[in-house]
Amino acid sequence: MPEQNPVLTPSQLNTLARDLLESAFPLVWVEGELGNITRPGSGHLYFTLKDARAQVRCAMFKPKSQWLKFVPREGLKVLGRGRLTLYEARGDYQLVFDHLEEAGEGALRRAFEALKARLEAEGLFDPGRKRALPAYVRRLAVITSPNGAAVRDVLSVLARRLPLLDVDVLPSLVQGETAAAQIADLLRRAGASGRYDAVLLARGGGSLEDLWAFNDERLVRAIAASPVPVVSAVGHETDFTLADFVADVRAPTPSVAAELLVPDRRDLQARLRTLQARAGSLQRQRLVQAMQRADRAALRLQAQSPQARLRLLRQRQDALLRRLQGQWRERLQQRQAQLRHAAAVLRAHHPARRLQQLQARLQRVQARPQVAITRVLQRDRLQLRALARSLEACSPLATVARGYSILSRADDGRLVQSTAQAAPGDRLQARVRDGVLSLTVDAVSPSEKPL
Known part of the structure; x- marks a missing residue:
């Protein structure tokens, strides 16, 4: 190693x-x-x-x-x-x-995304350019395969919801190399005919390759240029094609597209019954109004006849006479009231009447000093009585009346209030309750303690 x-x-x-x-x-x-x-x-x-x-x-x-x-x-x-x-x-x-x-x-898929991005940048998928479906579609063009399940579903739903709808099935290939060109040509011819209120593109589900005809650029531009609204119902709910993006309305399935295009006949019947009832009500209301106008016109015609005109003039003459009589009566009453007022004024200013008024006034004026003097005398008398009672209460005579006496000198009337003012032999007077006593002082014996 x-x-x-x-x-x-x-x-x-x-x-x-x-x-x-x-x-x-x-x-x-x-x-x-x-x-x-x-x-x-x-x-x-x-x-x-x-x-x-x-x-x-x-x-x-x-x-x-x-x-x-x-x-x-x-x-x-x-x-x-x-x-x-x-x-x-x-x-x-x-x-x-x-x-x-x-x-x-x-x-x-990559080609689909690239084409989608390019067409979207051109504004073909802009919601602002899309049109709303007509409220009531009278004629409908269905571009689809005449042998597929999609056309059977569409026709079944349309027959159930609105049997009176005029439907034209425009047969076309929906898959293959020539399908897109054929669908675009039918779409242009349907729009140019001016016969249809809307066009439905329908196809059943399939793979992306099966649905590729509806991603063709020529078909997408033909849908965008269509003069009538286009509904796209291609594939299942999860399938999306470029035709779905450019169409005015996209439906998840062909059956749903048929339901979007036409109303239910039961709803139309209910609406028709409501409109009939409303029309009947309006008709009855207008009939009543017309009868009322006719009655008013008859009354006007009757009022404009010579006899009615003469009656009206007589009624106006009677009314004017009554009005004049009332006015004269009212004026006569006013004049009588004025005369009565003037007579009363004359009577009030007559010399004899005036003399009587002055005499009565003189009597009232003469009586006023006597009344005032009487009141003053009564007031003074009351005051004098009160003073007399006060003086009487303070008078020495009142004290004498209670058993006391007043001692004064007989020669000059001076009061004797002390033993020092008297001497033996002085003559004094003692006033008692019922008279005067003459006294002579015999002796003076002052007390030890003064009172």
Whole structure:
């Protein structure tokens, strides 16, 4: 064993090989034929991809394998994108795919997306340019295969919903190289005829390759240029074609397209009954209005006859007479009231009446001082009585009346209030309740304690 070369284990060798493969081939597109397909319970998909000269082991892990739009089967040609790696446990060289599609459909899908992007950039799919379907389609052109299930479904739905609809089936191929040109030609002829209110493009389901005629650029431009609205009902609900994007209305299935184009006859019958009832009501209302106008016209004609005119004039004359009589009566009453008022004024200003008024006023004026004097005298009398009662209460006579006496000198009438004011032999007078006593002082004996 050479000493300068390192010794590797199988796992180390496989790891190095895997790293080299993955770095040299990050992502590759490989086209080939499926073989040895197995799908264990883990959900992974294992298979080989081969051509006439070689094959390679491949794997597609869950959940990528559950997103496939087709069922893998032996011998199917597919196109896949994956990375090259090495399964270290067994040393198997393999491709691990993250995308897988049928080889032919993959090319068609890329062409479909490229054409769609280009037409969309031109504005062919713009919702603003699309037209609404007519409220009631009277004539309908159906461009489809005369032998397919789609035309049977459409005619069945139309017959059930609106049997009176005028339907023309324009037979055409719906698959193959010449189908797109034939459909476009029928579409142009139907629009140029001016016969139809709408055109329906119908076809049953199929693969992308089966529906490819409805992705043809010539057909897409013919739909966009159609002078009448176009309804596209191609394939199943999950299928989309460029005809669906450019059409004025896209229906998921031909049957649904038929339901969109025509109303249900039961709805029309109900609406018709409602309109009939409304028309009857309006007719009755207008009849009543017409009868009322006729009655008014008859009354006007009757009112304009000579006899009616004469009656009307007589009625107006009577009304005017009554009005004049009322006015004269009212004026007479007003005049009488004015005369009565004037008489009353004259009577009020008559000299005798005026003299009587002045005499009555003089009597009232003369009586006023007497009344005032009487009131003053009564007031003074009351005040005098009150003063008398006050003086009487303070009078010495009141004290005398209670048993006391007033002692005064007989010669000058001065009151004697002390023994010092009297001397023996002085003559005094004592006023008692019922008279005056004359006294002579015999002796004076002052008390020890003054009162």
